[in-house]
Amino acid sequence: xKVFDLKDNEVVISPEILTIEIFAEIWKEDKSKTKINAYxxxxxxxxxxxxxxxxxxxxxxxxxxxxxxxxxxxxxxxxSDKVKQACEIYKRLKQSPLEVLLNSVKNKIFEFSKYLDxxxxxxxxxxASLKIIDSMxxxxxxxxxxxSAVKAEKQDTAVKIRGDKQVNSEFNE
Numbered sequence: 001x002k003v004f005d006l007k008d009n010e011v012v013i014s015p016e017i018l019t020i021e022i023f024a025e026i027w028k029e030d031k032s033k034t035k036i037n038a039y040x041x042x043x044x045x046x047x048x049x050x051x052x053x054x055x056x057x058x059x060x061x062x063x064x065x066x067x068x069x070x071x072x073x074x075x076x077x078x079x080s081d082k083v084k085q086a087c088e089i090y091k092r093l094k095q096s097p098l099e100v101l102l103n104s105v106k107n108k109i110f111e112f113s114k115y116l117d118x119x120x121x122x123x124x125x126x127x128a129s130l131k132i133i134d135s136m137x138x139x140x141x142x143x144x145x146x147x148s149a150v151k152a153e154k155q156d157t158a159v160k161i162r163g164d165k166q167v168n169s170e171f172n173e
Contacts, residue, residue: 004046011043022086029082040072041083047071049090051099051154059110096153102146109139 005012017023023042030038047053047067048060055063055071068077079087095103112132119125 004042004050011039011046013042020089022082022089026082026086040074040077041079041086043067043071044077044079044083045087045090049087050094051150060107096150098146098153099150102143102150105139105143105146109143112136112139 004014004017013023018027026041027035027038030036044067047055048063050056055066058066065075069075116129116132119129121129
């Protein structure tokens with residue numbers, strides 16, 4: 001099921017998503033004609049949780065701040081409990097076990113990077129730092145392999161039509 005899509009730099013929701021209670025609640029709570037608050041919440045959810053978001057390669061901490069500032073234009077945006085719950089549901093709906101594993105590996109790479117950035121080179125940290133650096137080429141190789149597998153998996157779930165042609169965005173305009 002396609003939950004959200006990105007078209008002309010705007011998040012487009014699929015009608016099916018409003019059959020899921022938490023998304024319907026976010027939608028219904030916004031009483032404005034334009035549903036600007038609901039769309040703001042949906043943009044946040046999409047960019048934070050979707051594999052295809054351009055912010056996917058950020059650490060989760062940096063991703064949240066970048067989305068608030070660069071997508072929403074609201075540094076002070078705080079997701080409600082419903083939005084946080086919708087994020088968890090969105091991840092469960094969209095992430096395969098392989099993608100969950102990829103995200104875990106990516107988070108560990110960020111942790112290793114943070115450790116290397118924050119620790120001074122001294123007698124205590126040298127051994128640990130060298131072990132991390134030594135193992136990084138293997139970790140990066142495995143990460144790239146996992147990432148390729150997830151990308152292939154995402155393409156395999158694309159809708160196909162007769163003649164084995166791919167349906168692309170021009171059919172959805």
